[in-house]
Amino acid sequence: MAEPNLNGPILEVHDLKVTFRTENGSVPAVDGIDFAVAPGQTLAIVGESGSGKSVSSSAVMGLLPSNADVTGEVLLDGRELNGLPNDELRKIRGNDIAMVFQDALSALNPYYSVGWQVAEAYRLHHDVSKKVARSRAVEMLDKVGIPDAARRADSYPHEFSGGMRQRVVIAMALVNDPRVLIADEPTTALDVTVQAQIMRLLDDVQDEFGTALILISHDLGVVAEVADDVLVMYAGRAAERGTVRDLFFRAAHPYSLGLLGAMPRVDVPPKPRLTTIPGTPPTPGSITTGCPFQPRCAYTHLVGERCITERPELTPRPGEGDHEAACHLGRRPEVIL
């Protein structure tokens, strides 16, 4: 964990909404979320598949397909990105905000050497010769821990192991010293030991460059280790947000509790089975009134009708600073298990 940053946030997102126009009408994927991340800080966005966490990050990058409508503010160092022409956004992508993808094998172009691909990322934002770009690429590959980087730069993605490929992707993302790094499930496709190495690498580069990191993950173990702040998303909305300690010690939303309960732990006696959250996440757009989590919530009986009729808004909760949860249950729910 990095030192708390006293400067303002480098990236701020206010009331971000993403709606996909499809043949079957509009489908809201993200329904008004706010988050911010400061230099050197790590914000984790967690949630199940389909909760809108990847769509949010793509929206920040302006990478959504043309049938997506994005509203809200995306401020990079105070500058509004949403609505910028593609040509302006292009200069920011990969330069100020870079991205690390989940599956490095498919994220890397199989037809070009890794050195070429890292150098390309550099040359897209720096007017330098191929030779300069290449030596910069080798330097980055070396920095992310590719052994014998000068020689390996000429290798193709399929000639690397999964962990090494992810290092290449990280080198490519960091080659322009971005101020914000978005890592979308960067370790999901990797072995557990390699996961730890990659997370340590991200942590190291963050310390070295003061990069703001947005970590999209569903692995709470990873989140607990590296995040400063956490945003829990459910059905395109924020269920809870706060510091990592708020989430782990003072979780106020039943969904957050469910996620924590579903996490295997070594510090408590093992249960015969991992706890799961009953039911499945709602399909986007299917919940129009009430709390989106209500059909799966074990605490509805403590609140009653309101869960079905009234949509809960984020309200302050006890904790360090801005701990908020969107739940009608005012007090912290007792763990029912």
Next chain:
Amino acid sequence: MPDLVWFLIRRLFAALLVMLALSLAVYLIFYAIPADPAHLACGKPCTPDRLEQARHFMQLDQSTLQQYLNFLKGIVAGRTFGEGAAAVHCDAPCFGYSFPLARPVTTLIMDRLPVTASIALGAAVLWLLIGVSLGVIAALNRGRILDRLAVGVALIGVSTPSFLLGLLAILVFGFWLNMVPVNGYVPFTESPVDWAWHLVTPWIVLAILQAASYIRLTRSQMLEELNLDYITTARAKGAGEARVVLTHGLRGVLVPVITLFGLDLGSLLGGAILIEKVFSMQGLGDLLISAVGQLDVAVVVGVTLFSAFLIILANLVVDLVHGVLDPRVSHG
């Protein structure tokens, strides 16, 4: 690159075996037809004596297997038909001797190849350019008017017979507009300008017909390619749309396109029969059709084998190019 050398040796050896098997099949098929080439050679009136003489001279009196072995031997050592002053020589590599044309088949093929190659290569460059660029444009404008237009052109191209389009082109551009010569071939060495001038219509006609399948293939490949994760990566790196499409997308499209291209070009080099007929050009296709009409079995066998050889060669070249285009392809 020892891997590549071994790959080549293995492939050439395999090609040789395929050619041998193929030559036997072709030989048996054409020598089994119920017609006697010696009849044509012996003239009229054809007495049994003279027929027997002709048979002997053309070495048709031997068993089919012996004839085939003679054919194989001729490739390596050349052949001589008859004896003494009347003897006919066919130098190695001898792929048979055409008695009606009084020339070795090898010479005939080499005489006709430049014509066919001129038609095929020129058209190939055109159709590859047209096909790939229209395919890319169609993919980038999916569902819009440009896409519909390109797909429409492709549909017309696929379904139009080449002789129809060829004759229409001659009629419109040759006779009505009087822009281009209507037939004939001028060797490149004689006058490059006249050479191109005579070839431009067959090039365009062939290119339009062939480009159709390239438009469709490029379009569908590019649409698939643009959905891949590494395309998103390229955008996330800050690459402009042109770079995303041409540098990152096109490479994967080219792999199947080059495969199709190699095979199309290989088969076209073996003779563009209809186009050569329509434009009155004496290429390999024309040679083959005339030979069939005259029961000139040696030429038919020779041209057929030559076409087969070109296809095998095209396959080999395509495999080598794959290795260059796609680093994941290993020739080991």
